[in-house]
Amino acid sequence: MNVKSMKEALGYECLSGESWLDRPVEGAYQSDLLSDVMGKAQAGMVWITSQVHKNIVAVASLKELSAIVAVNERKVDPEVIEAANEEEVVILASGKPAFETGGELYCWLSEAKNG
Amino acid sequence: MRIEYHIEGGDFSAAGGASSAVRKTLKQFNIAPLLVRRIAVVLYEAEMNVVAHAYHGTMTVDIRPTGIYVVIEDSGPGIEDIDKAMQEGFSTATDEVRQMGFGAGMGLPNIRKNCDEMTLTSTPGVGTRLEIQVNF
Incomplete structure (x- = not known):
């Protein structure tokens, strides 16, 4: 149950941090409020969000999240991708709305844990 | 070990x-x-408070064998009502800042939950001083 197997199972595109896809996935947290993530997300979680500005990199790095999953067709600026690579932050793109992304990830996590 | 950082508002x-x-x-x-x-x-919440609300500020970090002592001092609008500011969900952030996902009113509560000592003082129209301690 690592970022790579999640990415492959759910068809995410990898935008940054290709070298760190072997990180374990401990769970997931979905929020667009940065302080909510700072307060409630746990290390090793995947963070589903529609925020794609540079500050998500600092949040993911400080909280030691395993990956960020950007939803919809949100365009992530090269500047953000560069910062993410520097800070060893994995950014994936789901290409789907937040609800579908969260639902699919929830199912994958449940199956992966029970299977 | 003492380190000082400059934080630019906005x-x-x-x-x-x-x-x-x-x-x-x-x-x-x-x-x-x-x-x-x-x-x-x-540290992140304290830093973001300066970025989102103040003009500029400094973060002084003192790492000692017993713990980490941090003072964040800014020049800015200050806080009118500290009790209110400490309440979860209360925020005076602008719409622009909220659109970025800040201003959820969880910054100061997050700080309080994660530190061992916290002292917040402010003079409206002048600035804010936050002292934080986390024991090792």
């Missing part, structure tokens, strides 16, 4: 830099990961 692209730098230093000192993560939350 500069969201550099925001989080001071917190990241301190986190890296703490990791080098082999501080327990859980403690490092608590300190990271405290």
Whole structure:
């Protein structure tokens, strides 16, 4: 149950941090409020969000999240991708709305844990 | 070990830099990961408060064998009602800042939850001073 197997199972595109896809996935947290993530997300979680500005990199790095999953067709600026690579932050793109992304990830996590 | 960082109000692209730098230093000192993560939350929220609300400020970090002592002092509008500011969900952030996902009114509560000592003082129209301690 690592970022790579999640990415492959759910068809995410990898935008940054290709070298760190072997990180374990401990769970997931979905929020667009940065302080909510700072307060409630746990290390090793995947963070589903529609925020794609540079500050998500600092949040993911400080909280030691395993990956960020950007939803919809949100365009992530090269500047953000560069910062993410520097800070060893994995950014994936789901290409789907937040609800579908969260639902699919929830199912994958449940199956992966029970299977 | 004492380090001082400058924080520029409104500069969201550099925001989080001071917190990241301190986190890296703490990791080098082999501080327990859980403690490092608590300190990271405290520093980031304090730093973002300056970025989102003040004109400019400084973060002074003092790492001692017993713990980490941080003073964040800014020039800015200050806080009218500190009790209110400490309430979860209360925020005076602008719409622009909220659109970025800040201003959820959880910054100060997050700091309080993750530190051992916290003193917040402010003079409206002048600025705010936040003293934080996390014991090792």
